[in-house]
Amino acid sequence: MQPNVSPSEALSIVLIEDDERLARLTARYMESHGARVTIAAEGRDGIAKVIRERPDVVLLDLMLPGIDGIEVCRELRTRTDTPIIMVTARGEEADRVMGLEGGADDYVAKPFSTRELLARVRAQARRARGRSGPGTKPLHVGPLMVCAQSMRATLADAPLALTTYEFMLLRALAERAGRVLSREQLVDIVRGSSDEAFDRSVDVHISHLRQKLGDDSRNPRLLKTVRGVGYMLAAAS
Numbered sequence: 001m002q003p004n005v006s007p008s009e010a011l012s013i014v015l016i017e018d019d020e021r022l023a024r025l026t027a028r029y030m031e032s033h034g035a036r037v038t039i040a041a042e043g044r045d046g047i048a049k050v051i052r053e054r055p056d057v058v059l060l061d062l063m064l065p066g067i068d069g070i071e072v073c074r075e076l077r078t079r080t081d082t083p084i085i086m087v088t089a090r091g092e093e094a095d096r097v098m099g100l101e102g103g104a105d106d107y108v109a110k111p112f113s114t115r116e117l118l119a120r121v122r123a124q125a126r127r128a129r130g131r132s133g134p135g136t137k138p139l140h141v142g143p144l145m146v147c148a149q150s151m152r153a154t155l156a157d158a159p160l161a162l163t164t165y166e167f168m169l170l171r172a173l174a175e176r177a178g179r180v181l182s183r184e185q186l187v188d189i190v191r192g193s194s195d196e197a198f199d200r201s202v203d204v205h206i207s208h209l210r211q212k213l214g215d216d217s218r219n220p221r222l223l224k225t226v227r228g229v230g231y232m233l234a235a236a237s
Contacts, residue, residue, distance in 0.1 A: 016046030062088030077103035178235030
């Protein structure tokens, strides 16, 4: 019996995983909740399927034959802003940071709860579709414009190419411009839970944001670090 899922909630997923049994079980669970899943067993095939199908979310294993998940993630990031959730048995902080630096939006370590994984997939899809919260007027902070409804951000009218997670971070900071937010607060706002926050995850995304904003990391004018406390988007003067 097929679940009753509205078209707006239906998800398309590309799962890049070389463990055939795990891929099959994960896909079966996602499909039982209304998702459409395409499986790729290696990196190059996965990239081709993501580009061809333009899914809502990519689930990407780190350890793959041929090119590994980090390389796949980096290549995808040059071609699409589709949310990428890194899924791997390697749960060390260094590996998580590596995945985030490669452009992943989220990270889940094996063994994982399929229920939690589905929740994270749905959260990333909602954010990418611009339905993470009530749509309001665009936010303006100095030369920066952030529009939650269209998931679009510009700097001095030039569009910013942001991942979903980067956009959500920027939006959270823009909504609270001039206020310092801790890492834990940012994770709680963006992901909805701070249970699995680790110090460097937010740092990596902030670093990416600074680069895209053209900020000097040693003396940022927009995205400031308050040592020992957190981060702040400078309010318009």
